[in-house]
Amino acid sequence: MGAATSYSLGGKRVWVAGHRGMAGSAIVRRLQSEACEVLVATRSEVDLRRQGEVEAWMERTRPHAVFIAAGTVGGIFANSTRPAEFLYDNLAIEANVIHTAHKIGVEKLLFLGSSCIYPRLAPQPMTEEQLLTGPLEPTNEWYAIAKIAGIKLCQAYRRQYGADFISAMPTNLVGPGDNFDLQQGHVAAALIMKVHRAGIEGLPTVEIWGSGAPRREFLYVDDLADALVFMMKHYSDEPFINIGTGTDTSIRELAELVAKVAGYRGSFTYDRTKPDGSPRKVMNVDKLRSLGWVARTSLEESFANAYRWYVERPGAGLA
Numbered sequence: 001m002g003a004a005t006s007y008s009l010g011g012k013r014v015w016v017a018g019h020r021g022m023a024g025s026a027i028v029r030r031l032q033s034e035a036c037e038v039l040v041a042t043r044s045e046v047d048l049r050r051q052g053e054v055e056a057w058m059e060r061t062r063p064h065a066v067f068i069a070a071g072t073v074g075g076i077f078a079n080s081t082r083p084a085e086f087l088y089d090n091l092a093i094e095a096n097v098i099h100t101a102h103k104i105g106v107e108k109l110l111f112l113g114s115s116c117i118y119p120r121l122a123p124q125p126m127t128e129e130q131l132l133t134g135p136l137e138p139t140n141e142w143y144a145i146a147k148i149a150g151i152k153l154c155q156a157y158r159r160q161y162g163a164d165f166i167s168a169m170p171t172n173l174v175g176p177g178d179n180f181d182l183q184q185g186h187v188a189a190a191l192i193m194k195v196h197r198a199g200i201e202g203l204p205t206v207e208i209w210g211s212g213a214p215r216r217e218f219l220y221v222d223d224l225a226d227a228l229v230f231m232m233k234h235y236s237d238e239p240f241i242n243i244g245t246g247t248d249t250s251i252r253e254l255a256e257l258v259a260k261v262a263g264y265r266g267s268f269t270y271d272r273t274k275p276d277g278s279p280r281k282v283m284n285v286d287k288l289r290s291l292g293w294v295a296r297t298s299l300e301e302s303f304a305n306a307y308r309w310y311v312e313r314p315g316a317g318l319a
Contacts, residue, residue: 007107015041016028016031023225050092121135168243169242172188205267242285
């Protein structure tokens with residue numbers, strides 16, 4: 001573990017790549033209290049998959065610090081049906097941004113990965129040292145390979161050029177800004193959508209994909225943003241850092257929690273013909289805790305906030 005550092009964001013131009021996404025929008029919210037200038041760019045302004053566009057935009061705006069939260073993301077269905085997009089888009093984005101950051105002398109960069117980088121059957125809780133110790137989960141290996149490449153790019157530019165590029169590996173996220181799409185979204189959003197619709201339509205049961213037995217860890221997205229800003233300010237070393245709560249819950253228990261926050265009184269059935277994905281995924285967050293950061297938002301509060309955000313959107317549960 002590297003020595004503690006102190007990098008000030010005050011007065012800096014800070015680019016949040018992927019500011020419209022769930023994590024990126026939370027980072028933008030968190031940066032409001034850092035007295036920095038937040039830079040953002042829409043895809044119409046710069047397609048991050050195009051090296052020339054990325055170089056031109058970064059050379060013009062000259063960010064001092066960069067958070068890479070951009071990427072093509074989705075759940076099991078999206079990963080398994082769009083493997084080329086998941087691999088190409090994410091490789092291109094991270095390569096273009098990381099290389100250009102080095103080229104123009106960005107002071108600090110933080111790359112945001114995903115817990116799917118770990119082997120399918122990694123011992124639990126997963127430590128950072130488990131990377132590349134076994135086969136990946138087949139349902140999201142394309143995304144995982146791209147994220148592993150991003151971590152290695154940051155490490156390589158640090159090792160070869162001394163660039164202050166770091167990586168963080170978040171667990172599953174829940175909260176405002178999630179992708180509420182049954183085909184493309186993750187389990188948290190899918191559960192919220194299904195339960196809300198069942199309540200509106202008066203349905204007695206809700207069908208859940210898989211057995212309900214897999215265990216997952218969930219982190220409130222604004223806690224993630226706080227952890228990322230903390231790392232940007234206080235961490236500088238080659239090893240990546242897990243970000244999570246260190247606790248997990250079964251999909252079955254999660255469904256009951258969503259029913260509670262949504263006021264749904266029906267029951268759940270489980271479609272065992274659908275894939276479960278990894279049997280258990282929970283992070284070991286000892287390194288992050290040793291740096292002085294812990295998550296503050298409870299699981300129930302996280303899902304209650306996410307549910308409230310979802311139902312307050314126009315047309316919620318109808319699309």
